[in-house]
Amino acid sequence: MDGSADQHLVAIEVTVNGESRQTTIRPNLLLVDFLRYELGLTGTKEGCSVGVCGACSVLVDGKITTSCLTLAAMTDGCEITTAEGLADQDQLLPIQQSFIDHGGFQCGICTSGQVIAAKALLDQNANPTEAEIKDWMMGNLCRCTGYYGIIRSIENAAGE
Amino acid sequence: MENFEFHAPRALAEVYALLDEHEYDARLIAGGTSLITFMKQQLVQPDHLIHLGKIDALRGVEIVDGEMVVKALTTYRELETHPLVLEHAPQIAEVFSHVATMRIRESATIGGGLSQGDSAQDGPGLWLLLNARVVLSSNNGEREVAMNEFIEDYFTTVIEPNEVLTEIRIPLPPTHAGFAYSKFLPRSEDDYAAVSVGALTTLGTDGKIASARLTLGSVAAIPVLVPAEMLVGQPTDTDLINAVAESLRELVDPLDDVRGSAAYKTDMAVVFARRTLQSSLQRAIR
Ligand SMILES: Cc1cc2nc3c(=O)[nH]c(=O)nc-3n(C[C@H](O)[C@H](O)[C@H](O)COP(=O)(O)OP(=O)(O)OC[C@H]3O[C@@H](n4cnc5c(N)ncnc54)[C@H](O)[C@@H]3O)c2cc1C
Numbered sequence: 001m002d003g004s005a006d007q008h009l010v011a012i013e014v015t016v017n018g019e020s021r022q023t024t025i026r027p028n029l030l031l032v033d034f035l036r037y038e039l040g041l042t043g044t045k046e047g048c049s050v051g052v053c054g055a056c057s058v059l060v061d062g063k064i065t066t067s068c069l070t071l072a073a074m075t076d077g078c079e080i081t082t083a084e085g086l087a088d089q090d091q092l093l094p095i096q097q098s099f100i101d102h103g104g105f106q107c108g109i110c111t112s113g114q115v116i117a118a119k120a121l122l123d124q125n126a127n128p129t130e131a132e133i134k135d136w137m138m139g140n141l142c143r144c145t146g147y148y149g150i151i152r153s154i155e156n157a158a159g160e
Numbered sequence: 161m162e163n164f165e166f167h168a169p170r171a172l173a174e175v176y177a178l179l180d181e182h183e184y185d186a187r188l189i190a191g192g193t194s195l196i197t198f199m200k201q202q203l204v205q206p207d208h209l210i211h212l213g214k215i216d217a218l219r220g221v222e223i224v225d226g227e228m229v230v231k232a233l234t235t236y237r238e239l240e241t242h243p244l245v246l247e248h249a250p251q252i253a254e255v256f257s258h259v260a261t262m263r264i265r266e267s268a269t270i271g272g273g274l275s276q277g278d279s280a281q282d283g284p285g286l287w288l289l290l291n292a293r294v295v296l297s298s299n300n301g302e303r304e305v306a307m308n309e310f311i312e313d314y315f316t317t318v319i320e321p322n323e324v325l326t327e328i329r330i331p332l333p334p335t336h337a338g339f340a341y342s343k344f345l346p347r348s349e350d351d352y353a354a355v356s357v358g359a360l361t362t363l364g365t366d367g368k369i370a371s372a373r374l375t376l377g378s379v380a381a382i383p384v385l386v387p388a389e390m391l392v393g394q395p396t397d398t399d400l401i402n403a404v405a406e407s408l409r410e411l412v413d414p415l416d417d418v419r420g421s422a423a424y425k426t427d428m429a430v431v432f433a434r435r436t437l438q439s440s441l442q443r444a445i446r
Contacts, residue, residue, distance in 0.1 A: 010166045027166030027209065030196075050197050052350075054263060063237075063266045069196040070267070073166045074189070074211055117263070138350055139261025 012076040016041070017085025027073045031065075032056045034072035035082055043083035043112045047141075054140035057113035058082050064120040064139075083112035086119060094160035095119055095153070104153030106144035114140050118154045127158050161199050168211040172218070172324065175210055176299040179322045182208045188324065190233060190272035193264055218271070218326060223248055228330045232271025240265065248332050251339040255286050255358075258343070261350045271325045274310070277317040279384075280352045284311055285377030286341065288385055289358040292330040296323040304329070311382045337362045338444025340436045344428045346419055353378045354419035357432045359440035361391075367446050369394050374404065374437060379412040379429050386411060386433065396441040405434040 013022045016039060025034060035041045035058065047055030049068050056067040059081040086093050095118050098104065105111040114137070121128055121136045128136065133154050142150060169175050179186055187206035189195050190213070198204040212218055218233040221244050228249055230239070239245055239256040246253050259265060259282045273283045274294065287294075288307045296303050296319055311317050319325060333339060338361045343353035356377035364370040372388040388404045414425040 008163055008165045026163055028161045028163045028199075030161075049200065051193055051264060054261070057263060064263045065267060066193065066263055069193050071166075071189075071192065071196070071209075071211075073168070074192060074213060076168065077214075120262075136262050139263040 010073045010076075012073055014072075014075055014077070015079045017081060025072055027071065029072045030068055031058070031060075031070040031072045031075060031080075032067035035067065035080075038072075041082050041084050045109055045112060047110070047113075052139075052141070053110070053113075054117060055110050055113045057116045057140065059116060059120060062120070062123065064117055081116070083115055086115065093119065093157075095122060095157040098153040098157035098160075099150075102153040102156050103146070103149035105149070106142075106146045110140060110142045114142065114150055118150075118157070121154065122158060128154070130155065161196075162202070162205050164206050164209045166209050166211065168214050170214045170216075172215060172297065172326070173299075175212070175215065175324055176297075176322070178208065178210050179324070180299055183321045186210055186321070188212055188275075190269040191235065191267035192272075193268045194272065194276050194278075212271075212324075221245060223332075224329075226332055228252075228332060230270055230328045230330065232269060232325050232327060234270045236260070236265035236268045236270070236273070237262070239270065249290075249330065251290075251333060251341070251360075252286070252330070254339075255282055255341050258282075258349075264350075270328060274328065275317060275319060275325050277311045277313075277315045279311060279314075279380060279382050280378040282343075282353070282356060282377065284383040285356050285358055285375045287328060287330065288383045289360055289373055289375040290330050290333060291373075292328050294325060295327045295329065296320070297326040298322045298324065302326065307383075308385060314381045333360060334362060336445040338440040338442065340440035340443060342432055342436045342439075344425075344432055351419075354425055355379055355414075355429045355432050357429065357436040359433075359436045361437070361440045361444050363396070363441070363444045363446045365446055367396070369396060369398070369441070372404075372437070374408075374433060376408060376412065376429060376433070379414040379425060381413070384408070384411050388437070391437075396444075401434055401437050404437065405430045408433055 045055040047053035051066045051069045058067045117140045186208040220231045222229045236256045292307045294305045341358045344355040358375045360373045362370045369391045372391040374386040374388045376384040386408045414422045
């Protein structure tokens with residue numbers, strides 16, 4: 001690749017956790033890196049880097065999205081929500097409180113992605129069955145295998 | 161990942177112009193779920209990346225003259241939930257509700273998936289089963305390609321560098337047809353299938369088999385159509401189902417990989433083909 005390609009930049013305007021941002025980025029910047037390194041929102045983790053593990057899950061216009069397989073430039077004009085944007089100041093969402101109350105995490109590395117995925121589920125289906133929870137959450141791996149706690153957390157937050 | 165120039169046009173005409181100008185140096189991107197991985201691995205290094213996400217003309221599902229027209233940017237999640245799909249071709253929703261994970265289904269598009277030309281994906285085998293046609297458009301107009309001619313080899317389709325896959329046209333399966341689709345998933349439920357099989361059958365008023373179509377994915381460079389005409393006129397419990405299933409051994413050429421050896425996959429394809437044909441016949445209505 002010739003040196004001029006390094007000069008390519010693109011202007012984007014996104015709303016991240018309710019705050020509007022206008023910025024200029026390199027087009028090859030992944031959404032996960034934009035969030036972590038440009039905005040300092042390190043709650044979003046990068047795990048497998050190939051879309052399997054779900055650690056990097058964020059909401060883009062309300063939809064659960066793989067931020068390691070999305071270019072930040074593709075989200076121009078979109079509303080992005082990360083784990084940091086769920087709580088209203090210190091007021092946790094019921095789903096966040098439920099993860100604390102029902103042992104929804106162990107080491108914590110997958111937790112941001114789990115909570116984001118659970119939030120997307122409850123937004124679409126306020127009272128999911130256990131089967132629906134398992135089907136939806138299949139894309140968020142927990143290497144501590146804390147799945148029972150995660151399912152319990154979602155069941156207990158449902159309907160709140 | 162190398163850097164590139166990023167384009168986000170709002171009209172198809174702009175896409176065609178960019179493709180004409182940059183030809184092999186340009187790539188389209190839809191959901192990005194395949195392409196970003198390829199770019200990270202430097203298997204693909206475009207100088208120009210053309211994002212289709214802002215082109216509203218590439219969104220939507222319609223019924224036109226007894227066919228379902230699905231525009232390229234329709235996501236897998238939309239195929240799973242769209243009211244027109246659920247009403248007219250629930251078979252498609254059934255298949256796509258079991259592709260990858262919810263998170264991937266929310267982003268992956270029918271056009272991006274098919275353009276990948278990967279017979280291990282669920283779409284190609286299904287579109288072949290349903291006898292779909294792919295519409296490719298460029299500054300020179302549009303052409304229609306039958307699904308059995310669309311994928312030529314591993315990750316190779318007939319799409320020219322100046323063309324965009326704009327829609328897929330799917331003849332609606334008859335409402336009395338029996339449909340079944342099954343995947344052999346030795347690793348995890350969200351994995352690519354080691355073998356996938358689709359069957360579409362109809363029965364006559366006499367209860368005999370009136371038509372039968374059988375397709376396979378993941379077991380060759382391209383999706384495979386297994387001739388099943390010998391079943392026509394036979395009762396639903398005919399031994400010829402075994403014969404059709406066994407005949408696929410001559411048609412497949414699977415890869416040895418983490419999902420199993422070629423020999424194992426071939427054996428499993430036979431088993432899955434037999435069962436899938438049987439369950440489609442059970443679901444067919446006279
Ligand atoms: C973890 C994971 C698991 C998966 N499991 C499965 C599975 O079990 N079964 C399955 O079927 N699939 C599976 N997939 C693959 C998924 O189907 C593809 O990633 C997806 O369909 C690609 O769609 P996209 O819109 O993201 O395409 P992109 O990644 O944006 O593009 C893919 C290719 O198509 C080209 N392209 C895109 N749109 C067009 C267009 N309109 N016209 C011409 N060319 C175009 C691009 O240039 C690129 O070459 C999985 C993916 C992941 C990440």
